[in-house]
Amino acid sequence: MLCTHLIRQKRDAGELTKDQWEFLIRGFCDGSVSPAQMAAMAMAICIRGLNSRETVDLTATMLASGTRLPRVTDRPRVDKHSTGGLGDKVSLVLAPLLAAVGCDVPMISGRGLGRTGGTLDKLEAIEGFETSLSIDQSSDVLRRVGAFIIGADESIAPADRKLYALRDVTATVESVGLITASILSKKLAASLDALTMDVKVGRGGFMPDVEQARELAGRLVEVAAGSHLPTNAILSDMNQPLGEAIGNAIEVNEAIQILRGGTCNERVARVRDLTIRLAAQSLIAVDLAGGLEEAQQMLTRALDQGDAMERFERMITAQHGRLPTSGILSLESRREWGAPVAGWVSRIDCEAIGDAIILAGGGRRRGGETLNHRVGIELMVQIGQRVEQGQPIIALHDDKNAMTPDPTTWVTIEEAPKPMAHLIVEVI
Structure with missing residues (x-):
C-alpha cells in the first residue's frame, strides 16, 4: 500500500x-x-x-495501537465523556463525585480542541498537578482515591494521542468519525463497565444543530455497543457557555465552588445540574441506583455533605497537585464591563469568546504552545435574562489586554425576551 x-x-x-x-x-x-x-x-x-464500518475499524485499530488499563478493585468502573464545549468543567466535579458514591472513575482526558478548553489544561492550572502518570501510578491512585484524571499514557491509544494533537491545529476537529474513534479508543482502553456521553449542541461546541448531535450520539452508542461497552448519550445545550467561568484556572475555581456544596447562582447551577444528571446515568447503568430520582438524591447528598470535595482534594494530592490554602487559584487582573443598554439577552457569541481566550494565551493557536492558565472570562448573564443599562455583564482577566477593546459586543441585548433552551435537549 x-x-x-x-x-x-x-x-x-x-x-x-x-x-x-x-x-x-x-x-x-x-x-x-x-x-x-x-x-x-x-x-x-x-x-x-466515515461510514459505520470504517468508524468501527478505525476505533479498533487505534485501540490496538496500545494497551488497556487493568482492573484494580471490584468497584463498578464508569466514566463520562463530553464532546467539548465552552466553559465545560463538568469532569472536574463528576469524577470525584462518582468516586464519593462508590465508583471507580479512570478518566482519560484530553487537551483543548479549537475553541473548547481541555480538562487537562484546566487541571494543570493547579500547581504541581501531574496529568502524565504511568499505568502503575494511575492504578495506585484509583485504588486509593477512586478517581484519577490523566492524559493518555504513551501506551494507551498512542495513535489517538498523535492524531488528537494534529486535529487541533488543522481544522479537522468536527468529523463525526474522527471524534467517535478518538473518544472510544481511549474509553475502551480504560476497561469500563459503562460510559455516559455528553454530546453538546449549539454554537459553543462542535455540533451546531440537533441533527448533527444526534448523528454523533448515535454513532458513539452504536460503535461502543459493537465493542461491548454499554453507553448512553445525553444531548445538552451549548448555545451559550456552560456556567459563568471560561478559561483554565477560573474554571477550576468554579468547579471547587460546586464541590463545596450549597447554593450557587443560576448560571453555575447549570453546571451542577448537568453534572448530577450525567453522573446519575452512570449510577443507574451499573445498578448502584434504581432510578433517576434515587441517583440524583445520592449525588446531591455527596456534594452538600462535602464528600465530593474531600475526594477532589485527595485526587489532587495523589496526583501531586497543591491547592492554595484558600482553595482558589489566582487569576490575571480583572476588568469589568456593564450592559450598554437595558433589555433581554438574546444571544451570546461563543465563537468570539473562545477566540478571545486563545488570543490572550489561554488556548493554543498551534501545537506545543505554553498556556497562560490565569487568563479567563466571567460571563455574568445568560440567554433569557433581563439586564439593566450599566449592569455588570462581563469581566476579563487578561494581563495584556489582548482579548478585545469592547467585550460587550459578545452579548446581544434585545427589547423582547427570548426563552432559554432546556439544559437537557434529548436523551439517547
Whole structure:
C-alpha cells in the first residue's frame, strides 16, 4: 500500500478497509506516514466522512495501537465523556463525585480542541498537578482515591494521542468519525463497565444543530455497543457557555465552588445540574441506583455533605497537585464591563469568546504552545435574562489586554425576551 493512494481514495469518497486503516495508523505511529500525510487524510475524512464500518475499524485499530488499563478493585468502573464545549468543567466535579458514591472513575482526558478548553489544561492550572502518570501510578491512585484524571499514557491509544494533537491545529476537529474513534479508543482502553456521553449542541461546541448531535450520539452508542461497552448519550445545550467561568484556572475555581456544596447562582447551577444528571446515568447503568430520582438524591447528598470535595482534594494530592490554602487559584487582573443598554439577552457569541481566550494565551493557536492558565472570562448573564443599562455583564482577566477593546459586543441585548433552551435537549 501507498499512503498517497489511501489519501486519494478517501478524498474521492472511497471506503478504506480494516487492513488499510491498520497500515495507515501503524505508519503514523512509527513515522513512515508523515504528519503532513495524516493531516491530508484527516481533512479528507472531515470532508468525505466515515461510514459505520470504517468508524468501527478505525476505533479498533487505534485501540490496538496500545494497551488497556487493568482492573484494580471490584468497584463498578464508569466514566463520562463530553464532546467539548465552552466553559465545560463538568469532569472536574463528576469524577470525584462518582468516586464519593462508590465508583471507580479512570478518566482519560484530553487537551483543548479549537475553541473548547481541555480538562487537562484546566487541571494543570493547579500547581504541581501531574496529568502524565504511568499505568502503575494511575492504578495506585484509583485504588486509593477512586478517581484519577490523566492524559493518555504513551501506551494507551498512542495513535489517538498523535492524531488528537494534529486535529487541533488543522481544522479537522468536527468529523463525526474522527471524534467517535478518538473518544472510544481511549474509553475502551480504560476497561469500563459503562460510559455516559455528553454530546453538546449549539454554537459553543462542535455540533451546531440537533441533527448533527444526534448523528454523533448515535454513532458513539452504536460503535461502543459493537465493542461491548454499554453507553448512553445525553444531548445538552451549548448555545451559550456552560456556567459563568471560561478559561483554565477560573474554571477550576468554579468547579471547587460546586464541590463545596450549597447554593450557587443560576448560571453555575447549570453546571451542577448537568453534572448530577450525567453522573446519575452512570449510577443507574451499573445498578448502584434504581432510578433517576434515587441517583440524583445520592449525588446531591455527596456534594452538600462535602464528600465530593474531600475526594477532589485527595485526587489532587495523589496526583501531586497543591491547592492554595484558600482553595482558589489566582487569576490575571480583572476588568469589568456593564450592559450598554437595558433589555433581554438574546444571544451570546461563543465563537468570539473562545477566540478571545486563545488570543490572550489561554488556548493554543498551534501545537506545543505554553498556556497562560490565569487568563479567563466571567460571563455574568445568560440567554433569557433581563439586564439593566450599566449592569455588570462581563469581566476579563487578561494581563495584556489582548482579548478585545469592547467585550460587550459578545452579548446581544434585545427589547423582547427570548426563552432559554432546556439544559437537557434529548436523551439517547
